[in-house]
Amino acid sequence: MTIDLILFVGLALISIMAAIAMIVSRNAVYSVLFLVLNFLTVATLYLLLNAAFIAIVQITVYAGAIMVLFLFVIMLLGTERESIGGRIRWQIPLAIVLGLALAGELAFVLLRNDIAQGSLADLSVEFGSPASIGRVLFSEYLVPFEVTSILLLVAMIGAIVITQKQRREGK
């Protein structure tokens, strides 16, 4: 119990600090790297919550592929620095107050339901393993899975079309 708690508090602090650093750092490249750190700590939390498959997917897809895409676009456009000034005066304090209010309400709503009050049962290694997830994914959720593949194809074509059309108009 105590070791788990120490692990969780450490990971939670790292992920919260990485998220704050991502928001406040002026250079977008640093923001990407802090977000990668946040994703890696959350992946470790997934491991602690018996979700091994999701943890690996998180690392390969999120921290790997998606964040490399972000870094690539930032470096392609060369817009890592944000211009200073011209901001609405009450924007930052108002955003922080609204965000904290949202955090409080979220915590209240999430903690009030029955599931949050429950205790954890001991699990076998099978839970959350790729084999067990795959069995559910390819039987009960086969149609959504196929729809997702079409969605990814559409997104790929869409990305190509959006960037290409603009180039033709420029010439």
Place this chain on the structure above:
Amino acid sequence: MNIPPAYVLTLSGILFALGVIGVLIRRNAIVIFMSIELMLNSANLALISFARTLAPAQEAFRGHVFVFFVIAVAAAEVAVGLALIVAIFRSKESIDVDEVSSLRG
């Protein structure tokens, strides 16, 4: 892990609120986009936590499957969103969201 699900849900709520704050205070479109990814991620954390709490039941796997779909949709969303940002940069020479105001009357 044997920590109360309430702690993980609290962390998820805090991360979500930080994502909202990021969207509200930043003007770089890419950083706003990254804050949205942070929010998706915190929602995933809540789903995994619920799945772990419901655990030995067969329904608990649905949390994991749902997170899998959220990650796949996020990948598609990032591809299209970044293509849009590149297109906006080509016409405006900037990705500051305050500059993109052509539709304002």
